[in-house]
Amino acid sequence: MNLELKKRIITSIILISILVSMFLHTYILIIGLIIITIITWIEFYGLVTKIFAIKNIKNSYLRFFFKAFSLIYLTLLAYAIISTKTTNSDLEIIIIYSILISIMTDIGGFIVGKTLGGKKLSKISPKKTISGSVGSFIFSILLVPLFIENMENYSLLGLIFLTILISSVSQMGDLFISILKRKADVKDTSNLLPGHGGVLDRIDGMIFAIPCGIMLFKIFN
Numbered sequence: 487m488n489l490e491l492k493k494r495i496i497t498s499i500i501l502i503s504i505l506v507s508m509f510l511h512t513y514i515l516i517i518g519l520i521i522i523t524i525i526t527w528i529e530f531y532g533l534v535t536k537i538f539a540i541k542n543i544k545n546s547y548l549r550f551f552f553k554a555f556s557l558i559y560l561t562l563l564a565y566a567i568i569s570t571k572t573t574n575s576d577l578e579i580i581i582i583y584s585i586l587i588s589i590m591t592d593i594g595g596f597i598v599g600k601t602l603g604g605k606k607l608s609k610i611s612p613k614k615t616i617s618g619s620v621g622s623f624i625f626s627i628l629l630v631p632l633f634i635e636n637m638e639n640y641s642l643l644g645l646i647f648l649t650i651l652i653s654s655v656s657q658m659g660d661l662f663i664s665i666l667k668r669k670a671d672v673k674d675t676s677n678l679l680p681g682h683g684g685v686l687d688r689i690d691g692m693i694f695a696i697p698c699g700i701m702l703f704k705i706f707n
Contacts, residue, residue, distance in 0.1 A: 493681030494680075494681030494682060497680050501679070505585075509582065512568075512571055512572060516568055519564040519568060520564070522564070522689070523561060523563075525685045526685050527556055529675035530556050530560075530666075530686055531553055531556060532675070533675060534549070534552045534670075536670035536672065537669045537670045540669070563696060566581075566697075566700070567696070579633075579636050579637075581696055581699070583629065583633055583637075583699065584652055584699030584700070585692055585695070585696065587629060587649055587652045587699070588656040588689075588691040588695040590625040590628065590629060591623075591656045591695075592656075593625055594618075594621040594622040594624055594625025595614065595618040595625075597625075598621020598624070599614065599619075599621060602617040602618075602621075603615060604616055605617075607619050622653055622656075622657055623650055623653055626650070627650070629649065630645050633645070644706065648702050648706060651702055652698055656691030656692070656695040658694065659692075660690050660691045662690070663675070675687050
């Protein structure tokens with residue numbers, strides 16, 4: 487096992503422990519989301535700033551739009567998660583499920599992609615393969631048996647269908663951030679998390695999967 491993989495595994499264990507603590511204790515959830523929102527916004531805007539510099543874009547209004555829109559989006563997302571926890575909303579299970587789908591999507595893509603390799607999924611992110619994308623779907627679907635009893639309004643096939651859709655959005659979110667990193671000519675959004683890069687590198691799929699999950703489960707309810 488190489489050093490980089492060891493770092494990735496250790497960091498993953500720490501991140502999962504923090505995630506569990508956040509959903510067990512409301513005060514940790516609130517503090518954690520505030521910190522995550524601030525760091526994610528800084529990393530995202532850092533990418534945009536580098537892209538503007540490379541492309542020699544000096545439009546201050548466009549720069550303000552990206553800064554304001556990203557901050558509002560991330561703040562509303564954090565607020566939605568906190569409000570479901572503090573009000574004991576039924577949306578909490580949907581948010582948790584969407585987060586786990588995103589996590590399993592990453593794990594499945596990494597394990598299957600590294601193991602099988604094969605044809606590249608896109609030029610945008612050379613490390614991602616078609617086999618990894620299939621692995622992402624398979625690993626996500628493994629969550630269905632664990633949550634089917636908590637999703638009484640959805641059939642088995644319906645839950646599998648929604649899971650695949652959310653996993654697809656998570657993968658597209660990952661690719662979207664990969665496009666920004668490619669245009670900014672950087673490998674990671676930061677080096678804050680050993681073996682993973684930045685916070686945005688870890689939650690790029692989640693920030694799209696969560697609102698998508700809420701919307702889809704409400705539409706097909």
